[in-house]
Amino acid sequence: MSSLPRSAKRPLPVLTSAHEPRGIEVLLTVALGNTLLSPFYARYVAGLGLCGDERVLDFGSGSGVCARYLARRLTRGGRLTCLDVSARWLETARRCLRRHANVSCILGHITTPVLPDGGYDLVVAHYALHHVPVSERETVFRFLAAKLAPDGRLAIRDPLNEWPSVVHDQEAWGVSAGLRRASGVVSRYRLAGEVYEAVYVRP
Numbered sequence: 001m002s003s004l005p006r007s008a009k010r011p012l013p014v015l016t017s018a019h020e021p022r023g024i025e026v027l028l029t030v031a032l033g034n035t036l037l038s039p040f041y042a043r044y045v046a047g048l049g050l051c052g053d054e055r056v057l058d059f060g061s062g063s064g065v066c067a068r069y070l071a072r073r074l075t076r077g078g079r080l081t082c083l084d085v086s087a088r089w090l091e092t093a094r095r096c097l098r099r100h101a102n103v104s105c106i107l108g109h110i111t112t113p114v115l116p117d118g119g120y121d122l123v124v125a126h127y128a129l130h131h132v133p134v135s136e137r138e139t140v141f142r143f144l145a146a147k148l149a150p151d152g153r154l155a156i157r158d159p160l161n162e163w164p165s166v167v168h169d170q171e172a173w174g175v176s177a178g179l180r181r182a183s184g185v186v187s188r189y190r191l192a193g194e195v196y197e198a199v200y201v202r203p
Contacts, residue, residue, distance in 0.1 A: 019085075019086060019131070020086055020087065020088050020089075021086065021088055021089060026063065026088065026089075026092055029062070029063045029065070030063050030065065030092065030096070033063060033065030033066075034065065036191060037065075037191060037192070038065075040189060040191070040192055041065055041066045041068075041069050041126075042069050044066070044069075044126070044157060044197070045066065045069035045070055045073065046069075046073075048122065048124075048153075048155055048199075050070070050073040050074065050078070050122070051076065051078075052073060052074055052075045052076030052077070052078050053074070053076040053077050053078045054074065054078045054121040054122050055078065055079050055081075055119060055120045055121050055122075055149075056070055056074065056078065056079070056080045056081070056120060056121065056122045056123075056124065057080075057081045057083065057115065057119075057120045057122070057123045057124070057147055058070060058080060058081065058082045058083065058124050058126070059083055059110060059123060059124065059125045059128055059144060060083070060084055060125060060126075060127075060128025060129075060131065061082035061083060061084050061089070061090070061093050061105070062084060062086075062089050062092075062093065062127075062128075063089060063092045063093060063096060064082065064092060064093030064094070064095075064096035064097050065096065066124070066126045066127075067080060067082050067093060067096070067097060067103070068096055068097060068100075070124065071097055071100040071102060071103050072100075074102050077102075078102060079102050079103075079104070080100070080102060080103045080104075081103075081104050081105075081106060081115070081120075082097070082103060082104070082105045082106065083105075083106050083108065083109075083110065083112075083115065084105075084106075084107065085107070085108065085109055087107055090105050090106075090107050093105055110140060110143040110144060110147075111143060115147060116147075117146045117147060118146075118147070118148065118149050118150075118152075119147060119149065120147045120148060120149060120152055121148075121149055121151075121152050121153070122152065122153050122154075122155065123144050123147050123148060123152070123153070123154045123155070124155045124156075125144060125154070125155070125156045125157070125158075126155075126156075126157050127157060127158060127159070128158075129141065129156060129158055129163075130158045130159060130162040130163040130166070137169065137173075138169070138173050138176075141170070141173045141174075141177065142173065142176070142177050145174075145177035145178070145179055145200070145202065146177075148179075148202035149202065150202055150203070151201065151202060151203075152201070152202045153182070153199055153200065153201050153202075154179065154199070154200040154201075154202075155197075155198070155199050156170065156196075156197075156198050156199075156200075157195055157196070157197045157198075158195065158196055159192065159193060159194070159195050159196075160186065160193070160194040160195060160196055161193055161194065163196075166196045167184065167186070167196055170184075170196075170198055170200075171184070174200045177200075178202070178203070179200035179201060179202055179203075180200065180201045180203060181198060181199070181200050181201075182199045182200065182201045183197075183198060183199045184196070184197070184198040184199075185197055185198075
């Protein structure tokens with residue numbers, strides 16, 4: 001496993017602060033996620049090919065809409081950990097996932113010691129990395145990569161309009177972190193626009 005850069009071993013401002021959404025933002029996100037955007041999440045999770053027994057980390061879980069589809073597929077003893085720096089988003093996710101006994105929600109950043117390196121079969125960053133300041137995205141990417149068990153996968157989905165260089169950036173970071181890119185495709189959705197969907201594997 002590639003060692004983390006020296007800068008990654010220091011606390012990062014973006015990881016120790018949180019954007020706390022306004023009430024209307026939460027309401028709209030949940031409402032759209034449960035209606036018009038529901039297929040956007042459901043089909044993405046279905047395409048991850050989960051067997052049901054995986055240990056999954058959902059980085060930047062937000063409202064929990066995507067996590068709900070992940071939890072539904074972990075039916076053979078799998079576990080889902082939702083991580084977010086926002087107390088309000090995490091509470092929203094807890095309500096969304098309250099019926100799933102195989103889910104735990106953690107308030108904190110990717111450097112928290114309770115998230116073991118090499119402890120996850122799948123790490124999902126769904127519409128999360130583009131919220132990280134440009135100067136710190138590579139560091140966060142490498143922390144995510146460090147959480148993967150051997151043969152573990154890192155699945156990332158981000159909008160191109162928010163991150164035009166995403167394809168080039170992630171390709172370089174994946175190589176640097178010792179990951180193999182298993183897939184990478186630019187897709188266009190009616191409501192979401194162009195997004196980049198990539199999966200990286202820990203050899």
